[in-house]
Amino acid sequence: MAAKQLSEPNATRRHMIEAFLGGGLLASFASFVYPVLRYLIPPPVVDLGGDEIVAAQLSELKPNSAKIFRFGSRPGLLIRNSDGTYRALSATCTHLGCTVQYRSDLRQIWCACHNGIYDLNGRNVSGPPPRPLEVFDVHSRGDEIVVSRKREA
């Protein structure tokens, strides 16, 4: 009986062993590859910037001029209008992420990369930008100008 089994190996038993071996190899391979794949994607950065930042001093900007300030890890644009009022917007172009600038000659916001233009409310007026710029709240505290993210209604 035992001799017969040796000469005619059981096909299902062989398949079983092949499946175990193959599966084991595959699983071990996956266990090598998975850490590498995870390693490729960097860990998310915790943005400790909060929702509020001092963008400038009161005396810093002349009317009809602007500056870039750091808002968390991204740039923001603080504009002082001709009438002395302030407004602040995200300075990251909604098209391909270049940093925009204030054009005092046009009184508009301009992106040099692909000639995108926004009005002072951040609306995309012409050129390729698909969306308006995010607008921030501006208020003064003492002699500092504080910019904060708009509270979601």
Next chain:
Amino acid sequence: MFAAFRRWFDERLNWDDLIAPLRHKTVPTHRLSYWYFLGGITLFLFGIQVATGILLLLYYRPGANEAFESVQYIMTQVRFGWLIRSIHSWSANLMIFTAFAHMFSVLFLKAYRKPRELTWLSGMILLFLVMGFGFSGYLLPWNTLAFFATKVGTEITGQVPIMGKPMMIFLRGGEEVTGATLTRFFGFHVAVLPGIATVLLLVHLLLVQRLGMSVPPKLEAEWTANPSAKREMKFFPNFLLREMMAWYVGLGVLGVLAAVFPWNLGVKADPFVPAPAGIKPEWYFLFMFQTLKLIPSKVWFIDGEVLGVLAFGLVGFMWILLPFFESDQPSRTKGWITGLAVFALAYVAGMSVYGHLAK
């Protein structure tokens, strides 16, 4: 002395057998033979890139706080550093140009057809790798132009549906272009890409060696009809010596360009400064840049950018597979690939010039 060395090697390696195929290799001689030089010149420029690249590695330091300064140091303090860097930049640009010229010459001389489909395939992947070298190397000096070029380039990758965002984060090493991006691009530029390119280059050369030089179909028909009209020269040493003369001229051109028009370093990148006016990518990306600029922001309900990126991806992919679209009966597909090549050449050239002139 030399003969003794040679005998020693021959006894062990059977040297003569090894280089026999090289001796039998011939290059067809006709009025278009000059186009056969382009691949060799590209190879030569690749060699220059490897040599000068290794030299630059001796002083270059990756990192947002060091990269710009180290290139500045190479250019101002290290003796002949300006020359080495300038040659690396010029040679990179010339290599991209000769690689493109090589690709188009292969198209027009119909050298991509059976049995050379795999040579074309490996060559096209090499062409994309060369552009990858250009894109990753451009960031390494960490100047303003490079910073925004990388920002826009990786953002374009991010437009690809589904896979785009993870790919962008993988390329950038985070959500934004930072020092982490620089580290990654440095790794791609000096380790990943050279490794892949070297292997593919060997495959490409082996295929060229194995299949022999292609003869343009018209000429081939003439030569088959009238075998006495056939003209060939030996690859070794006749063609190789001519090729090396071309290399020598190339080296001269390179030296003059690098010395007379040294490459600028520009201004150090600052993520919190607006993109400067007149910013443009390198000339070899200009035709894509200009196309993307012309597509409206919305086409029907799809974002213009997404449409442009997908279209370029699709065209690039089809281009790689071009030889497989030509049917076996040349009469049926008479000339449409040549027509396509003329159109592509005109489009790339036209858009590049337009992009260069446009504000």
